[in-house]
Amino acid sequence: MAFQVKKAVFPVAGLGTRFLPATKTVPKEMLPVVDKPLIQYAVDEAIEAGIDTLVFVTNRYKHAVADYFDKAYELEQKLEKAGKSELLAMIRDVLPKHVRCVFVTQAEALGLGHAVLCAKPVIGNEPFAVLLPDDLIWSKGRGALGQMVDLAGKENASVISVQPVPQEQTSSYGIVSAPNFTGRFGAIEQIVEKPKPEKAPSNLAVVGRYVLSGAIFPILEKTRSGTGGEIQLTDAIAELLKQDKVLAYQFEGRRFDCGTRIGLIEATIQYALDHDDLAAEARAYMQAALAAK
């Protein structure tokens, strides 16, 4: 099947325990970096990659994500009356007109693999993308997912994004081995979830962007819980490898792990320094704060 990717899955049903107490009421994906929630950055990246159907896998506590993409009638009326057209456009244009949202529920947080499987009725048998919004990827040119979609189309294969990590951190990631990795990509021979450094087949870690063939669904249906008692997407990809070509791709761009506190701080600094209105003040404050330490 040709790898034309039009649908993207955003699994946002995790518990976000690393950001408690904030995530007691605010979903992790709604935490802001400067002035946009994490989910908006991921959605913008997907739309830039040519995606027109956004599938959010949520749970019953995450109304905030659905509300964010819904129309805000009262706020719109107030801004309209007050003549605040710029702000009005900003909240109206969170999504372009040609893009549609679908929400599916993951009743229980049984793991990322299970969350992706919940999107099957919407995706069918097509190739699709998965974006984990807490991996924020900053890039100057084409976004990371766009680069992956291009490669998937050219090579007619699933594509998983990777980046090298220090060997001692392998137990925090899915790790791939791609012995013929040259330039930015190579075919994956093996993928393992969170291996100890001494058992890791390489230091190439999977980050939260995937372009997957629809063939992953029948595999996910049979995948049992693995590491951490969760149904792991990594385990299903390990099965997919036995029947299909799956490429590891090192994207151009910088990834911030906004599922951790330090990652969110780093991203905030980077985006503030890159922001037209805020850069000068942010830089001045950072310099003053460092000088005072």
Ligand code: UTP
């Ligand atoms: P994480 O491993 O970051 O888990 O999930 P988490 O629950 O969100 O956060 P912590 O570790 O407790 O702080 C990776 C991605 O998979 C989604 C999460 O929402 C996140 O985008 N996920 C995970 C689900 O949608 N459902 C699950 O059952 C598990």
